[in-house]
Amino acid sequence: MNAVLAVKQYVAKMIEDSGPGMKVLLMDRETTGVVSMVYTQSEILQKEVYLFERIDSFNREPMKHLKAICFLRPTKENVEYLIQELRRPKYSIYFIYFSNVISKSDIKSLAEADEQEVVAEVQEFYGDYIAVNPHVFSLNLLGCCQGRNWDPAQLARTTQGLTALLLSLKKCPMIRYQLSSEPAKRLAECVKQVITKEYELFDFRRTEVPPLLLILDRSDDAITPLLNQWTYQAMVHELLGINNNRIDLSRVPGISKDLREVVLSAENDEFYANNMYLNFAEIGSNIKNLMEDFQKRKPKEQQKLESIADMKAFVENYPQFKKMSGTVSKHVTVVGELSRLVAERNLLEVSEVEQELACQNDHSSALQNVRRLLQNPKVTELDAARLVMLYALHYERHSSNSLPGLLTDLRNRGVSDKYRKLVSAVVEYGGKRVRGSDLFSPKDAVAITKQFLKGLKGVENVYTQHQPLLQETLDQLIKGKLKDSQFPYLGPNTLRDRPQDIIVFIIGGATYEEALAVYNLNRTNPGVRIVLGGTTIHNTKSFLEEVTAAGFRGRSTESSQAPPRPSSRR
């Protein structure tokens, strides 16, 4: 069930099967991302892979002394590139791996192009997704739906990605989906179709309890991606943006050249692996420890040349020191930038009100707080808009809803039209009318009691009181209490036992807050393994883009507004 390991094993096998000798890895844009998420360059160098090339690059020189390992998505373009490549082979021998099911006709045209008999292997290795963490994967697709319907190309890609995950983990699951979402149903059917068609591929050893695939829709919980985050991984993504483990720091004031872009990978950065799920305060103290550790290891200046022993100490510290210094400067920079942003954008205060909006039901106090923050000049445009969005989502049907007033406040504040329109767009995307589950006011007795008790106890941490809806859904699923009426099975069979291996996929993107929730569920429920996936991993900005791309552009709040601007849809 480890997504990272699954991809890693595929790549390792490819390299291993090609035998000894110098190798080049030939990839396309997407597979480059897939491989770079699980292997570092130095790791892969040790396996005699010395060059990494894109199949579509024209700047490749014939090097007949190299073996080529091609890891490609089975797209039309790639097949075409490969045919060209085989007609005039640049390398001595080709090992071809497709990341998904490839058609027989493509195999035929490739075979016919291989007049020089350079191909030694043609296989399907299903590493067709971005493995973010062992329990998190993404497809890096933004804007998967148009309105409430799939974009056909994205549906195909999502089906491929999801089935590839199932194949790489060797799971042939039962499928449940969110009834209120049409895209969820469509995707469930498509996955089922593939499983039926490729039945011999999905013929795995049966486990006692079959694995379960649960397909959800982002529109059921539009709150989570709108919140500011305080755990390390989620926070970095929210404030700086993580793209295939890379973080762009070029906008950080006074950044040094080599820190313009840093890599945060739990696979080879131990500090990150240990801290990615801790909250910001804890990170602060851990960074301090890291620094101290680092300084301890730093060779002593004064005594350096007093004796040879000191020099010896220095020399032996040197490699460790270099590694540490890289880690330290990276994390210090990242955390420093985070805290700068927190202060600059007044995020503590903003987040407190966000959490109140998301978790409590006190309308007047919430409204008052939002109004107050809208007056604060330190609050950014984005944060102001997101507060109003959260308010709009929560108190959509409230009797004394004063959304128009807040929108006017936004306008008076000079918040751009784009954001004001997004308020209604978000409501349209994830409003009450759309939601299948109840985000805000739990109905069943247990949940109400729980909330009541929680209110009595008071919250431990105001900034992290919000629990994503996914947490509740999965909790019910694990306990076997998830209602069939809301999340029906696809097909006649249902699961009698409690599920053990669960793959949950969110159409419209997951978030790192949900990744954390799943991580915690994994750790607290013995025998249960959950993998979370999404068409992408969202932060607020990308989520708003997703909403825009889906075509919910919102109604302009003022009738005097100029004619609608041209669509930003792609």
Add this chain to the structure above:
Amino acid sequence: MACGCPPPFGDPAEVREGFLCPLCLKDLRAFQQLQAHYEEEHSGEDRAVRAQLRNLVQKAKRAKKKLLKQEDDRTDSGSQERYESFSYGGVDPYMWEPQEVGAMRSHLSDFKKHRAARIDHYVVEVNKLIIRLEKLTSFDRANTESAKIRAIEKSVVPWVNDQDVPFCPDCGSKFSIRNRRHHCRLCGSIMCKKCMELVSLPLASKLTSASKEALSSHTSPSSSPNSVHGSRRGSISSISSVSSVLDEKDDDRIRCCQHCKDTLLKREQQIDEREYTPEIVKLYEKLRLCMEKVDQKAPEYIKMAESLNAGETTYNLEHANDLRVEIQRVYEFIDALSKKILNLGLHEEPQPHPKTLQLQRMIRYSATLFVQEKLLGLMSLPTKDQYEELKKRRLHMAALEAHRRQEEKQKDSTSRSVAAVNGDASNLKKGTVRKSEGWLPTSSVSRQCEIADPLLQQIDNITSFIKQAKAANRLDEVRMLQENLRQLQDEYDQQQTLKAIELSKKQAEEEEMQREELQVLCEKEWEREHHKFMSQHSRTHSLDFREVKQHQHEVTKENQNLIAHGLDLDITQMKGNPSSETTAVQQLPAKDNFIFPVKPQNVPQHDKDQNRAACLNPFEDETDTPLSEEDPANPFAKDISPLISFSNAIVQSDKKEYNPFENEEDEQTNGASVSTSNPFEEDENPCQKSGGNSGNPFEEGSSTNPFEVEDGNEISEEEAIEEELLLQQIDNIKAYIFDAKHSGRMDEVEVLTENLKELKYTLAKQKEKSNC
């Protein structure tokens, strides 16, 4: 034994600690599996022994906890918690049990089927062309009439009728009197003059003769049918006529169409490739051979070194030394080979393709990684004297431990089933093997010495058990005991690490302050530095006049400069710290900085001689100068850091360009940090000296830890520095230079080189001293 490689923080083994089998240390990842494993593997083994062992381990753990509590809270919570993995009953996704490789499906047979059909067709085409070419060139063209040639040509392949082709099939132009038709001699088709190609006779002969070679090699029964290249092209068995001597002077050529020419050229290329092995491949193969050799020898050596460092007598010291030298030689060879690969074709015109260069760079880079990882992993050997000392100490410790052990056993004799037996045994002077239940600590000599660390006691106890078990030929138990011993030693090493960290904290703080000062200086004074540098020199000269031995003084001065360079190393370190990378630093013009590198280059040899002649003790100079470190008169100290950060940044950005993967500088050293000689242990030197360190229970009476012993030596012989140690140092620094050179940090190289020179110099001095 694992005493040489205490896991530094973040060793993955630490995280898995909970699920190791206590007997065989196999990592089982989950509790259920551990249980199953235990029942399966170890149920047959003697219960009593197991009970005892378990007891020992638990004791060790308790002792560890107790010790940790005594530590400063900060260290404790900091270093412990940080790297701990929590467990709430569920499983961290990182710890999910290993899985088999995901599903895969092969299309190879399908592919081959389609290809075979296609290839047959293609091969037939090629062979046909070559047979015709053969016929066309098999007669003496120069001395044959053109009419006759044409007749032969026509007989080889039927020419297409002129009337049938009104337009050139390739370019579509109309044939006329001016635009005449030409026939391809190989396939008989028609094209215009523009589209016509020519095959020269040398090319033709090359193609035909190669086919014959292929023929001869492929008709032999041993030829494999699967070989990828040209295996089918041998089927030209119809060729009987031998294209004998072709007249080289004859530049007559054979006309053919583009398609035939293409096919022939492809064929030619294949022939070329088959015969040609590029230089890089030959070198690379050698490189891999060397690496394999290292992979074989290094573990053997490490085993020896560990054993020797522990004072055991299993291996011969000289033998180990020989092996070390041998391995080092292989490393040098690897270095040389990879360097050769790196520079292949660099001086040729035209320059090789950038991708070729990139390939060469990457090979060199990976060789560097390899050397770093393995070479630094080669632990040092004790010198002869050290070894003798070690052996003595070991014996002594064993005896000591045995004694203590017995006392202890007497105390808690009630708790164990074997207690009664042991209690009896403790009355005897010599420990002997009594029963299979357990081993007694040997107590040949007993001395009064307090050993505060219970862990050490345990370790020694087990060591003596092992000996007894060995004597009794209970090999399986020996193995178990050894495993146990290793576990104990690991824990012991960890403790030491913690201790060391704690004690060096203060120094780190001081250092930090100093660093800041330096930085300020760096920022403020860089402009003035050059000037000062000049003035300093003039001052030196004026001083010189006062000196009787002018030259000698200058040498001393240079010497100081050298030291200053050494000091600069500290500043080198700062580049990792983001705060030191101020903008001012980066703006520094590189020009200024390049002034000094030139100087020291020619100094060392020169001054070595001089100094040797001089009766002055250079050591005194050395120890003095560091005090003047902040002295503004010495510009070098500040000069170097900007250059470093500057060039380093360049190097990094360079790398980013050609690499789709993350290029982590630190990854590169990651491997190197595997170094068995844990720097933490070394850290103890300064700490013990400065801190007094009375609270350290490990200080006296170390038994198995090689570093411990080194400490002892250094403390006792403070000034006299071991030659051996120096030699090792030199080795190490060489490795760093190698690394730095590779990644292009020339400034560091320089600094390190200075260091190296100084070391060599000290070594020479040392020898001189000992001679006196």
